[in-house]
Amino acid sequence: MLRHRLYITRALCQFMACKLSTGLFRNILKTKHPTGDMWYTRSCLQSILAVTMAPRPFSSSQPRDYSLPNTSWSSEMLRLYEHYNIMCEVETERGDKIKGQWTRLPSYNRFLKYAPGGQYLSKLLLAKARLFTRNIEEQGAGFEYVVFENKQEKTCVCVFQAGHLLEGPPGHVHGGAIATIIDSVTGTHATCHSGPAMTANLTINYRSPIPLGSVVLVHSSLDKIEGRKIFISCQVTSSDGSKLHTEATALFIRLFETTY
Ligand SMILES: CCCCCCCC/C=C\CCCCCCCC(=O)SCCNC(=O)CCNC(=O)[C@H](O)C(C)(C)COP(=O)(O)OP(=O)(O)OC[C@H]1O[C@@H](n2cnc3c(N)ncnc32)[C@H](O)[C@@H]1OP(=O)(O)O
Numbered sequence: 001m002l003r004h005r006l007y008i009t010r011a012l013c014q015f016m017a018c019k020l021s022t023g024l025f026r027n028i029l030k031t032k033h034p035t036g037d038m039w040y041t042r043s044c045l046q047s048i049l050a051v052t053m054a055p056r057p058f059s060s061s062q063p064r065d066y067s068l069p070n071t072s073w074s075s076e077m078l079r080l081y082e083h084y085n086i087m088c089e090v091e092t093e094r095g096d097k098i099k100g101q102w103t104r105l106p107s108y109n110r111f112l113k114y115a116p117g118g119q120y121l122s123k124l125l126l127a128k129a130r131l132f133t134r135n136i137e138e139q140g141a142g143f144e145y146v147v148f149e150n151k152q153e154k155t156c157v158c159v160f161q162a163g164h165l166l167e168g169p170p171g172h173v174h175g176g177a178i179a180t181i182i183d184s185v186t187g188t189h190a191t192c193h194s195g196p197a198m199t200a201n202l203t204i205n206y207r208s209p210i211p212l213g214s215v216v217l218v219h220s221s222l223d224k225i226e227g228r229k230i231f232i233s234c235q236v237t238s239s240d241g242s243k244l245h246t247e248a249t250a251l252f253i254r255l256f257e258t259t260y
Pocket residue numbers: 105106111183184185187188191192197198199200201227228229251253
């Protein structure tokens with residue numbers, strides 16, 4: 001009991017300290033809903049999502065970044081990772097290193113754990129919850145992927161290696177697993193561009209099966225924004241781009257006004 005109180009107090013202190021500077025409370029008040037229930041649901045969700053997106057001045061532990069190479073990555077996966085990673089930093093004529101057009105996005109098994117106060121909040125709030133795509137311990141068995149964003153071109157690309165636990169038709173990737181990676185990549189894209197957003201619609205055409213264990217590219221492009229609506233299209237292709245596996249369009253709804 002005492003331990004729980006301590007968690008709550010520490011979490012609240014860290015949360016308040018951070019949020020006072022980022023204006024979260026203003027957002028919660030702004031989105032107050034007349035029916036009450038919706039206000040509660042949305043403001044709670046917004047708080048959690050905003051915490052996960054905020055800077056982490058008091059965070060002590062280092063999160064494991066699942067988007068970094070591990071021993072299960074095939075040579076093709078590593079090659080494509082390097083191809084995009086090298087473009088995240090460029091050298092000027094004077095030899096200085098500056099940020100390139102691409103950014104590698106980190107990926108954790110629970111964003112909440114690594115936000116300010118999140119270590120404590122995550123123990124209180126569904127402690128066993130984990131991000132769907134990052135919940136298989138064995139490396140290479142499930143979703144191995146890394147997402148790069150190109151802000152200028154409003155695109156993201158994900159290098160995805162599908163593990164043996166994602167089988168659908170024998171030897172091939174399950175359609176639900178393909179939908180999952182598409183939702184995750186386009187959702188990450190929408191969130192990075194506009195702040196926390198949720199999938200309202202996802203329409204998928206499966207064009208050709210993806211062999212299990214192969215490496216594919218998931219391309220996400222931001223088509224347009226209308227108010228809170230973010231329209232994204234997505235293609236899954238073979239790693240050399242010659243074969244189209246899947247096409248999708250997605251609609252995300254931004255949860256609140258602030259853009260990150
Ligand atoms: C340095 C960077 C670090 C990296 C950062 C990375 C961060 C990434 C973090 C982690 C990565 C993981 C990423 C995973 C992503 C996965 C995402 C999911 O799977 S989300 C789960 C599935 N989705 C749901 O459960 C939603 C359920 N639906 C709802 O909650 C609501 O319907 C919601 C929020 C979508 C909309 O509800 P309302 O009340 O806020 O808004 P209303 O008024 O209904 O709609 C707003 C507008 O959108 C249209 N709209 C809504 N739904 C529509 C639909 N299905 N089709 C068409 N239009 C729709 C409406 O007609 C309206 O349009 P008009 O403004 O009037 O023009």
